[in-house]
Amino acid sequence: MASSNGKAKRRQPSGVLPNSVDEQLAPLTALFIPSVLDQNDPEGLLPTGSQLSDLRAYIEEIWENEAIEPYETDIVRLYWGRTAEAMKPFDTLFFDGPVLPSMFPFPVNAPRSNFQGDGAYYVWYTVELDNGARATADPKKITVDTVAPSYDKQPGALLYPDDLPNKVIDEAYLSTHGDRVRLRLPTPIYTGAEDRDTLIFWWSDSPSPTDLWLVQKAISIDDINAEDIWVDLTGDMIRAPNKNGTFYALYKLRDRAGNETLVFSEPASAVVSLLPFPSILPPPRVPLHEDDNLVHRGDARAQVNAVISGLDNLEPNDKVRLDWDGSQLLPVPITLPDTVIPVPWSALIAKGPGPMVAHVSYDFIRDITETGSQVADINVNFTVAGQDHPGAPALLNPLLALVDIIGGSGTPNVLLPADRAAPVVPYLMLYQTPAAGEVLELYWGRVAGPVARYDVQPGDLEGDRVAFTPVPWSVIDADPNNARVPVYYTTSNAVNEQQSDNQYVRVQVVTIDDLPEPGFEDEDAFGYIQCDKKPWEGIRVRVKFDSGHFGLDDEIMVFWQGYRNFNSTDPITETYGEFPETIGPGHLQDGYIDVWIRPYEPYIKPVTRGSWGTYYTLTKADGQFGTSPAPENLKIIETVSPEMCPPA
Template structure:
């Protein structure tokens, strides 16, 4: 309320009014809010009990008189303790929670139920009280043994000792608990095992709850607890704890003999069997060669021991440990994991467990193993096999023959290229390498930024030298993909290849005489050459019907056949062995017209002629070249001879033009 005075006469409050504040339940840290009895744990009985009171509504308003918060500790209807604090009006802002304490002397005055509540008196003097009150229970009465010599007894006594057979038939060892005072629902029996008759205080080895005070006084202890002891003399002790945490003295020890098989000692770390991990990476090549985890020698090995290896938590099958070292193969399915898991480079934990009968497994510590099973291109069902039938099949195209999966001598020396549709999810820097008949790589392609799946890409040139020397109707050509760690191999393209050694045929025969000491084709050659230079192919048993012969002629400006070739002199013509007569008589060719194909070499030039043979479209042979020198000039005149010239020839073949029949 505002503190400003009012002009009207105010009513006088003569007695406290009933409060109208909204109060909220208290919190007692450490006491279960769902427990209707509000049992205070024994641990909270060692210091003042903390009580947290949340801010009520409405809270004090600015400039109002303070509120008064009071707590009450009531036993048997009588308030035996109360405390209050003054809650000032803002500013500063009021807190969300106020903390008060029940003093230790009040808390520990006596055991039994109490009521805890609080009230708030507002600025009008109205008093609001928490309803319902919070019931709490103080329990400082610990359970008590009836006799310090009381001890447990076995329900089924071990004879003569607690051994493997006894624990196998008693996975929960039952023990009679002697009667004790202060028994209540929810009491727990805490067991302590030792090889000493009077051991130091230690943590419990097992706990059993007696749910109802009407239950038989029988408690069970897990058989595994006995394995913490050494063989020989042993003892089991107990204490009784109530729900509040009060506890009895420790009992006398129940003596017994322990005769268990020794458990495996500290297990050595797993190892990857060499040479698989010599480079500190497991990849698909290693997986194809098989990866084994090695189990080294451990103490207290027992016949029948088995081992399970865990690779990134995925188990192998059980494997007998018959000696040391024991090597356990890690199958691909375990190494790869679920197919829905993405493949990434990772360091995976690898460990193993020794299995001995029905005992809990004995685990080793983990090692971290670097693994990279990623691939360039889609994976396949037969992984980690190198061959991946799901990769697109390549094609091979000769750069001259220009036909899919055909390479022949037409492609000499240009070579060929492979082309292929890119695999799934290509990444820049991945490399496709192409192999010719299992040899290579003979060409490659590097994935570029922006390349996408299904894009047609072209390899570097497959050189003629890599393809030469084969005659095969279905020569295999494949490629591999590589991301720098793992490779995959495509299916083969089957290429019709004819690059084998050609039949060497004899040079073509010149059907003219050569004149002069140096043997020139000239004006005095017989028969005359002015209608064309005549050539023939001698019969040869290696010719067959329908073979196609292509005859070639080319000339040079110098008389030693050095390039460049005179382009206008080039000449070629093709003929077929169409009949048996052709095979018997050979074929004939004429290089013409004279002015265009022969005259360019007139001034002591040179020429050569040869031919190629194709059978069913494939080049099968090539002749040796026939080289000749050419001189078509008239002595001293600088003129070349031509059709109709009257020519006088000397004994050594020098030609002199003295006229022309057409003049």
């Protein structure tokens, strides 16, 4: 263990010169002094005030051939001096063996009484072993500086630029000088200027400011050598008080040791003559947020606007630039009484659909200067039930699957009279990431309001086939014959809705039951067709418009069947045919339409002694549908053929 001189057994070591080194020991490391401001500084400058306390130092490493046995003792002598030469140590330490590496770094103290004013000091140590071997550490230089820059004399006033007329700062000067006024220290430079001194700058409407400094600027040796030390008074600093009048530029100086001039510099006054900014920049308003404390997709479709009002001290070219939660819009001119700024969807959705709080503010801009407003916190929620789409925030989402309408027949999106016996159920392949509690509502044709519903259940997955509640027949009967009833659904998460594209359903659930039967224009009085009607050229089936059901663009389908007998028995398969026609303006004028059955083969020729039966269906343009009765068959005998009929 180590003991200090006078507190352990004493040995009277022989005096040695501190710079003598016995080559038997390796060189010693210099003392480490933590309070030195910069360990790489060869001067070892100490913070001002260090001289008022003992100086703590450390022997960082164990020396070579240290004492190992209890009867061995190593002697450490500590030296202090104005030079690196001293004949008498200020302390002696005895290290009895064993001396261990774990004892290091080993702390030592130099009494504060060693400090005798400002200037340089040296501190070092020697080690002496029992066998007489000695070594000396390199002296560590430390410097004490308690004198402030300018030797604590009041620094001279800062100098305004020569091109600042009458020391009046106005917008014209700032706009042509980079929005700043460059102030310089007077020359010659203050006494005691050193590299890395600090200039501390104030700008105040009082020559004795009590507020905090605005700028701290490091002074370099190059600045000192050039005798050109300056600080910039920026436009923001000048405008911050938001008033005109006389202002003062002042400074203090501080050196690296922390010594600071006790008084401000002489004040340098100037007159500020700027157009005042608005006295307050209140937060923007978002009217669509005010009704329900939320901005959602419905608001986005209606157009979200930010409204800026209540600004005073305005100039004609003043502008504002809206910032919607980090998305900056283009600046716009200020209008009175309100400046209304539309917020695009790209800015609303830039940080995702939410829910979240968007921080909305604006910058007031005058020429090249701008300042920010107070912030409005806006609640937003643009989440949806189902996948989103590129056309958002539009309500219609073409990426949602179409619904299918299934009646009793099982044929998708077709409802006929036979379907009345069963419920009509909408089915859907469920969208992406369904969440329990989301609601799907079905809309049918021109019916106001939803007519069916599905509530998403826990465990529902994308692609599941789910069924809505049945569509009431009273809804279907409101438009019972329509070839294209539009049907769609909406999704809702209780905040936002989306709408699917239309599925078109063919509804023909009420038939026309009083259509006239078709007629054979070429039959004789007994219901036969004879040679003079040339059936090999075709047979006419006439549909007369004897009821009020026929209209322009209605579709007529004539069904034709040949038989081997006169009484609609023993049908000939190959003679069956369907013959469509569309009612045109000429037909309406004539009051009928003729549908020709041809060619001769296969529809007519196979019947040699037999008959043909026919009927038709009417499909109106609005979807109404009906089937006609069938007339008595048209008959033929074998003598009526191209080969057996006499030439005309």
